[in-house]
């Protein structure tokens with residue numbers, strides 16, 4: 041297996057762009073809870089968010105490996121790719137399962153930045169991780185579907201033109217398997233919000249635009265349906281490996297940021313007449329976190345290589361996400377400890393990144409659910425739920 045580690049032809053220009061949005065920018069957007077509009081705009085203008093869109097639809101036609109390097113580099117430079125990463129994997133659902141007409145209609149606009157597809161509404165308050173129990177329904181009525189229900193944690197809706205919606209089209213008691221009867225729709229938010237869809241923002245510990253959604257007889261055109269009615273769960277699963285790999289890369293980027301910052305601080309900060317980094321009590325947690333990051337990174341590249349080669353990579357993508365999220369969290373803790381009291385001061389940015397990288401233990405998939413996947417699907421143990 042080859043483990044590419046440089047990709048400097050991508051890293052260098054992404055880093056150059058990120059330098060225009062330095063720590064103060066992210067600190068201010070975090071403090072004022074602002075969407076990093078200028079940064080996302082610049083990233084879109086430069087074509088980076090269209091990395092995965094095929095060239096025939098105006099994108100760069102790159103693989104998941106390259107896309108993951110782009111997101112990793114944003115986080116390594118101190119930014120937060122979560123403001124815009126979803127476009128990369130939500131677009132994949134349209135690309136893989138949408139009709140040619142839908143692709144022609146939406147992908148060029150998404151590639152150029154004219155249309156933003158940043159939102160994906162799956163999670164619901166009552167169903168939680170048990171996705172097949174969602175209660176949002178889309179019922180056919182002539183040429184349209186009528187949507188009713190509620191979603192929670194739907195991110196970036198206020199900065200998106202289009203949203204993928206996961207809804208039940210056949211009631212659970214009328215399908216043979218609970219994974220049947222679920223469908224995916226592409227909803228035009230510009231028409232829906234205020235006309236059947238109400239968006240209520242949620243305040244969170246990080247600067248992440250996320251919302252509760254209420255659907256009250258929202259009417260959407262019949263051609264909003266992606267693929268076949270009732271097969272949405274399969275489409276959802278298809279997109280998960282890409283999501284896991286991209287998030288793993290962001291975690292690696294975060295982790296490297298923490299280790300680099302902490303090592304730099306430990307070299308400079310003098311206490312007891314010597315740099316704190318001379319103490320093994322400071323060195324070892326950083327060295328251990330670094331080793332774990334490199335191991336997670338290998339798994340991320342392995343999963344990406346398999347994904348790009350068209351090989352089933354569910355196990356590798358899940359393990360990459362698990363290992364990378366754990367490694368970035370370990371690095372975050374080590375960096376905070378290295379900074380002592382200053383780790384809590386906003387001006388050092390450690391506390392902001394600390395909060396941001398903590399999310400990856402929970403979303404988009406919690407660590408427990410990945411462990412359950414490994415136990416059941418790789419170790420052959422009985423399903424626990």
Ligand SMILES: Cc1cc2nc3c(=O)[nH]c(=O)nc-3n(C[C@H](O)[C@H](O)[C@H](O)COP(=O)(O)OP(=O)(O)OC[C@H]3O[C@@H](n4cnc5c(N)ncnc54)[C@H](O)[C@@H]3O)c2cc1C
Nearest residue numbers: 160161162163168169193194195248250403404406408425
């Ligand atoms: C900032 C943020 C942004 C998000 N953005 C989006 C988005 O854009 N779109 C979207 O659809 N969702 C989004 N989510 C939702 C996210 O994917 C869910 O929060 C996550 O999947 C967990 O679901 P839950 O919060 O309902 O937790 P629950 O399902 O209630 O689980 C709570 C805890 O119990 C554990 N648990 C549950 N069942 C089991 C079990 N059988 N075995 C072991 N442990 C178990 C879980 O691992 C978790 O730690 C976002 C969440 C956050 C916090």
